[in-house]
Amino acid sequence: MMEYLLVALQGCVVIGAIVLGVRTGGLGLGLWGVVGTVVLVFAFHLPPGSIPVDAFFIIIAVITASSAMQAAGGIDYLVNIASKIIQRNPKRLTYVAPLVAFVFTVLSGTSNIFFALIPVIYETSYRNGQRPERALAASTVTSGLGITASPVSAAMAAYIVLMDGTGYGLPQILLITVPAAIVACIATSFVQQRLGKDLLDDPVFMKRVAEGTVEVPAALQERYAARVGQVATSAGGAGPVSGGAAAGGAAAGGAAAGGAASRGGAKATPVLIEHPVPEGGATAAWIFVTGTLLIVLLGLFPGLRPAFPDAEGELVPIGMSTVIEMVMFSVALVIILVRKVKPSLVVEQPLLRAGFVAAVALFGIAWMADTFISANEETIIEPLGAMIEANPLLLAVALFIVCGLTTSQSATTNTLIPIALAAGLAPGIITAMWPSLIGVWLFPANGSQIAAVETDLTGSTKLTQVPIWHSFTIPMLVSWVAVVIAGLLIQLVVPA
Structure with missing residues (x-):
């Protein structure tokens, strides 16, 4: 009984640290995670868990390259392309905008790019007499699907490290998450197009x-x-x-x-919203995209990676964590040299600040979770794992809820995926469930949600007094169900 009491107290420390981190916001989530680790180690004498070094430096590498691209105008170039695609398809806006938001999140590795698209989506829908909520809410949600389909996102960095040794590398992961996410985008748009009253009603x-x-x-x-x-x-x-x-x-x-x-009802031709692109922005963007595609290529064909003998003398290709770090840091330098960007300007970019916060959050929460999980495998993790093994859908529910509470895809990944792996759940099933991180939109605590509501002057995109019921709730639930079902079907034909 005393053992279970201690485990319960340790669990309260973990949950308390996460809650306090969410309330503090920003760096607070990671710092409270470290404090939670300190309490577990010094107060409960648990051995410190593994420090997530690889995942941390993957994030640092990716955000360094992303920030170099932003400083050189590459983000402006991507936004300019996205806005043109959105504005030239006004009649199919509810279908086009969510797919564009998803694709550009995949390419950039961050949904922060979506902020610049919010006014474009709003103006395009409003000018054409459409209900802005339909495209805005759907696009906000599907931009989150891009996180688990991007080879350069913070959550993917954590997931790749955790899946190392399971036979599921970046190629297998993307073969499941990318098509499943596209199915979810289309399903979400189909449902969203039929929600809400027309503006005049x-x-x-x-x-x-x-x-x-x-x-x-x-x-x-x-x-x-x-x-x-x-x-x-x-x-x-x-x-x-x-x-x-x-x-x-x-x-x-x-x-x-x-x-x-x-003028007799003649429709005026809407003026396109232009996003100025600094000189060389296109070059910076294409350097970054090329680096991303190179990572995917090296993941798909391990034979292209340098191989070195392991402890048994067999040649083993270098891991994808190392590849991502090498490629992304190199991409950052190439952008700086080609576009003559001052390194000090890269450090000042908003993406670097946001990425550093994500890296610290991942570091603290992942370290605390591993400390707690490693020390309590027999007492709580094995029974919990047995429950998940008996009913795999519980993993999807847990990922959805925990991500909604923490608003951190990478922290949720590091907290729950090890439990699923310890339970012996098949890597394909885990990967199919992993996009349940779409639950990040459960509460209106994200900048994209707030920005979409504030931008929509028609009042169609809204929050309510019930925290979990807002304009993003239905598209979020549709995306969740669609991406998990599609993923479970796709993983059946993906070779390990």
Whole structure:
């Protein structure tokens, strides 16, 4: 009984450190993780767990290359391409925007790139008279799917290290997560396209129009004027419509919208939102993308990697962790030299700051989790592992909930994946469940969610008083179910 009590107390330390880290925010998550490790070691005399050196330095390497690309204008170049694709497909926006958000997260290894796309998606949907919530919420969610499908994301760095020795390397992982995520993107868009009222039927939007806080877009001006006229006619005011209510509607619609209506309903051609790209931005972006593709190539064909004899004298290719670190640090240097970027400017980039926070969070939480798990395998991990082995879907639920609570995909990966591996769960099944990290959107505690809500002046993208019920809830759940089901089916044909 005393043994179980001690394990429970240690578990409280782990959970308490995570909760306090989430409340502190930023570096706090990683620092509280280290403090939790200190308590476990000094107060409970647990042997320190393995320090996640490889995962930490993979993140550092990737964010260094990403920050060099950002300093050279490469991120601006990628955003410019993404915004053009989005704006040139307005009628299929709810399908195109989520796929674009996913692909560009995969290429850059971070969903931070999505921040720059939020106003583009909003303006494109609003100008074309669409409900912005549909494309905004779906794109926000699917950008998170890109994390588990990117060879250069922080979560992938942690996952590759954990899966080392299981027969599942980067190629097998991507063969499952990438197509499963694409299926989830399409399923999410299909459902999202059918959610919510059209703008002219949305009372929140119409109230904002009446208050003058938002204009009726030109694409809806004719229908809005006709509706105002019908309301006035039914109220016995057919005569004064043009001078009263209809005129008020035109005023609410703004000068541009009124001009479009006055020209016989001719639709004005929307002006594309331009994202200026610094000179050399394209070069920096392509250097980074080339490095990413090189990593994938070396993962797919181990024979291309240098091989060295192991303890038994057999030639073994160098690990993918080493490959990623070498390639990404080299990419950073190539960008700095080719584009003549000052190293001091790289250090000042927002991506580097965000990536460093992610690396520290991974370091602290992973170290604490490994300390706790390694010391309690017989007492709690084996029974928990047996439960997961008997019902693998519990892993998907655990990943979803824990990621929602911690808002950290890499920390959740390091906390739960070792338990699944200890339970003897097949690597393919674990990989299929791993994109359950989409639960990061469970609570509206992420910058992308807040930015999407604040950008949408129509009021269609919203939060509620119930923390887990917001505009992102349904697309998140649809993505979760779709990506796990697709992954479980795909893993059946992926060779180990």
